[in-house]
Amino acid sequence: MSIRTVFLLIAGLAAAGSASAQALPKPAEFYFDAEPTTTRPIVAVRETGDAAAQKLLKVIERNPHAKAEHAQLAHLAMEAGRVDLGKDLYTRTFARVSDTDALWRPVVWNYGWDLYRNGDAAGALAQWQQLVTARRSNGSWVPPTLALALWSNGRKDEAVQWYAAAVRTEPQLWRDPANFARLLPEWRDEERALLAEVQAAWAANPPAWP
Numbered sequence: 007m008s009i010r011t012v013f014l015l016i017a018g019l020a021a022a023g024s025a026s027a028q029a030l031p032k033p034a035e036f037y038f039d040a041e042p043t044t045t046r047p048i049v050a051v052r053e054t055g056d057a058a059a060q061k062l063l064k065v066i067e068r069n070p071h072a073k074a075e076h077a078q079l080a081h082l083a084m085e086a087g088r089v090d091l092g093k094d095l096y097t098r099t100f101a102r103v104s105d106t107d108a109l110w111r112p113v114v115w116n117y118g119w120d121l122y123r124n125g126d127a128a129g130a131l132a133q134w135q136q137l138v139t140a141r142r143s144n145g146s147w148v149p150p151t152l153a154l155a156l157w158s159n160g161r162k163d164e165a166v167q168w169y170a171a172a173v174r175t176e177p178q179l180w181r182d183p184a185n186f187a188r189l190l191p192e193w194r195d196e197e198r199a200l201l202a203e204v205q206a207a208w209a210a211n212p213p214a215w216p
Contacts, residue, residue, distance in 0.1 A: 030135050030152070030164070033171040034144060035215060041145035044111040044137065048081065050074035058082060073102045077113045084120035092120060105140055118155075123194075127158035146175065150190065153204045154197060162207065169204045170213050180205070 050072070051061045062079040066072050076099040084092030096117050103110050118133035134151055137143055149172035156165035172180040179185050183202040190198055 029139070031138060031142070033149065033168050034142075035171070036175045037144045037146050037148050037171055038175060039143070039145045041143065041147060043108070044115050044143075044145060045147050046112050046115075048074055048077040048109070048112055048116055050078045071102055073099060073107070073109055076102065077109070077116065081116055081120055084124055087124070089124045092124075096120075111137055118151075122155065122158070127155055131155040131159055149175070150180075150201060154201050157200060157204050162204075165204050166208050166211075167213055169201075169208045170215070173208065173212075174215060181209075 050065070051058050053061055059079060059082055062075045062082070065075045066079065069075075076095055080092050080095030080099055083089075083095055096113070099113055103113055114133050114137055118130040121127075121133065122130035131152070134148075134155060138148060138152070149168045149170075153165045153169040153172070156162070156168060169180070179189060183198070183205045186193070186198040186201060190201070193201075
């Protein structure tokens with residue numbers, strides 16, 4: 007059974023939903039927290055491609071309340087370009103995962119990236135805003151990720167403000183975009199290139215703190 011066939015079997019099983027946008031707080035001074043439990047992939051099964059999709063579907067058929075399996079299958083759908091189906095599966099995931107669940111933050115994090123990489127920068131920003139506002143986060147991921155999302159949404163002044171928070175936190179690392187490949191190994195080349203535009207705007211006119 008191909009991954010396309012698997013996705014056809016589950017298409018239409020859920021109604022799409024979206025997160026409501028929340029107000030973005032002002033950047034804090036520093037962002038030192040690693041937050042590895044947030045910035046991690048959702049891995050319910052170790053297989054990849056067709057084998058992963060088939061195994062995940064079998065688990066979900068046996069247990070419709072399976073949370074991590076829904077999230078991983080949602081990611082696979084988005085990765086395969088089945089955006090509407092991926093959104094449906096993420097909606098099903100969020101119906102099973104409350105914001106007090108340990109899985110909630112990594113699901114929101116991953117959904118944001120899946121949206122961003124399918125051309126929905128506004129949707130990605132809405133997801134990442136939830137993580138910052140639901141529990142005031144000082145994760146090291148916050149300044150560069152929000153800077154990227156804001157810049158992609160045309161909110162360039164705000165993007166520079168958030169990038170400045172990264173520089174305040176680790177000035178020797180974030181002043182030079184030559185460090186981006188090491189700092190952001192999971193990002194794509196085009197994403198790092200876009201962040202380099204934010205860095206250049208910051209370097210041209212560094213905002214004062216506060």
